[in-house]
Amino acid sequence: MKILVDTSVWSLALRRPDKFPMTVEQEATVNALADLVRDGRAVLIGPIRQELLCGIKTQTQFDAVRDSLAAFDDVALTTQDYESAAQAFNSCRANGVQGSNTDFLICALSIRHQLPVFSLDRDFSMYQRWLPLHLHAPVEP
Numbered sequence: 176m177k178i179l180v181d182t183s184v185w186s187l188a189l190r191r192p193d194k195f196p197m198t199v200e201q202e203a204t205v206n207a208l209a210d211l212v213r214d215g216r217a218v219l220i221g222p223i224r225q226e227l228l229c230g231i232k233t234q235t236q237f238d239a240v241r242d243s244l245a246a247f248d249d250v251a252l253t254t255q256d257y258e259s260a261a262q263a264f265n266s267c268r269a270n271g272v273q274g275s276n277t278d279f280l281i282c283a284l285s286i287r288h289q290l291p292v293f294s295l296d297r298d299f300s301m302y303q304r305w306l307p308l309h310l311h312a313p314v315e316p
Contacts, residue, residue, distance in 0.1 A: 178211050178311050179218045179250075179285050181294035182226040182277075189227065189240050204295065211293070218290055219247040222277045250284060259283035263306050272301045282308050 188205045191197070197205065211217040224244055231237040260279040263286075267274060282302055285292050292299055293311035302308055 177216050177218045177288075177290050178293045179220070179281060179288075179290040180208060180211065180223070181281060181292055181296060181299070182223050183295035184208055184293050185219075185223065185227050185244075187295065189243055190231070190236070208293070217247065218250055219244065220252065220280070220284060221249040222252075222280055224249060226277060250288070252280065252284065256280060256283045256287060259287065263302070267302055267305050270305050272298075272305060274298055274302060278302070282306055285309070 184204060185208070187197075187201055188208050191201075208217065224247075227240055227244065228237060231240060257280070260276065260283040263282045264274065264276070264279045267279075278296070278298060279302075281292060282299075284290065286307055289309070291309040291311040299308065299310055303310060
């Protein structure tokens with residue numbers, strides 16, 4: 176089964192400075208991502224690619240992250256995905272749950288393609304209360 180990997184997981188793997196050691200849980204997350212990539216199961220969308228590349232301070236690091244992601248085609252977003260994302264936003268907001276436009280695009284695409292979301296962002300657990308969203312199981316260290 177393919178897994179839609181969120182910015183938080185990619186960022187941990189590709190943007191974390193080497194001078195900061197990872198926790199056991201973070202290492203397990205990066206290893207789980209490596210397994211998904213090796214198995215051809217990791218899925219990426221354009222808005223996540225953009226989030227990953229935004230805010231990088233050096234051209235060298237930007238190029239390295241961009242080049243690492245070049246192996247992944249973006250799953251195409253449709254008008255239906257944007258409309259579904261807006262509906263998901265409205266449903267969650269009506270129930271007191273806020274989120275970003277990118278998060279709700281991730282939710283919409285995940286639901287349409289039945290792709291579990293692999294994220295470190297706890298907001299997805301909140302969305303799951305109001306949306307038929309599946310999350311990739313947390314990694315045990």
